[in-house]
Amino acid sequence: MQFLQQPLYFRLLALLFAAFVVAGCSSTATEPPEPVETPTETAQPEPVPTPREVPEERRDFDSNNVPLDNNENPLSLTYYFDYDKAVISQRDLRSLQIHAARLRDNSNRSVVIEGHCDERGTREYNLALGERRANAIRSFLTSAGVSSRQIETVSYGEEQPENPGHTESAWSRNRRGVLGYR
Numbered sequence: 001m002q003f004l005q006q007p008l009y010f011r012l013l014a015l016l017f018a019a020f021v022v023a024g025c026s027s028t029a030t031e032p033p034e035p036v037e038t039p040t041e042t043a044q045p046e047p048v049p050t051p052r053e054v055p056e057e058r059r060d061f062d063s064n065n066v067p068l069d070n071n072e073n074p075l076s077l078t079y080y081f082d083y084d085k086a087v088i089s090q091r092d093l094r095s096l097q098i099h100a101a102r103l104r105d106n107s108n109r110s111v112v113i114e115g116h117c118d119e120r121g122t123r124e125y126n127l128a129l130g131e132r133r134a135n136a137i138r139s140f141l142t143s144a145g146v147s148s149r150q151i152e153t154v155s156y157g158e159e160q161p162e163n164p165g166h167t168e169s170a171w172s173r174n175r176r177g178v179l180g181y182r
Contacts, residue, residue, distance in 0.1 A: 060102045061109075065181050067102040075099060078162075079137065081175045083118075086132035088140055096137065099179065100144035107147065113137045114178040115155040116162070118171035123157060130155030133177045 061067055066074045079092045088096065103109060115130030134153035142148050163170035 060106055061181070067099060067181065069095075069098050075102075077179045079177045079179075080172065081133055081177065083171075083175065084121075084129070086129065086136045088136055093140075096140050097144060100141050100146050103141065103146040103150050104144075107150065110150040110152065110182050111141075112152045112154060112180045112182065114160075114180065115153065115157075116160060116174055116176045116178065117158050118174040119158045119161065119166070120171065121158070126157035127155050130157045133175075137177045137179070 059068055059072055062074060066077065069075050075098055076092075076095050079088065079096070081087070081089075099111070103111060113134040115132070115134030117126035117130050117133075119126075121129070131153065134155055138148075138151050138153050141151060158174070161170070161174045162176065163173040165171075
């Protein structure tokens, strides 16, 4: 009875609230929604490439273990130096970059770099110069990403001349660094 003793606006507000609650709870008879099927992923076999789709395998080395350039031509293994210098010439850089790529791509391969000199100078000086020449090539290869574990250096100084002559032409052939792959 206390409800009836409340002011009229309070009673109307309470009835309006009750109507909203009842209207919100009413439901219409509808069919339940059909369950949505989630697609199951099945492993589809990858298509077998046709022979022309298979990329041609690049050969990095020939049958004599000599590295090949990008056109499958043998790379130079000998690099010549100026008199009393251990600086790689500009003309040799591209070839050495390809050597670096072959060594990076074939981490199971290694190389021995031999440093050589002409007969001028003392034995000790020539051994040190041959070592600097071998190390110049080594430094280039390691800066190009070749692991130092793949590179060994040795200096022969004047002991193993390419040309035994005693002329400037012969001496220029003896000032060299030689790569030997294993």
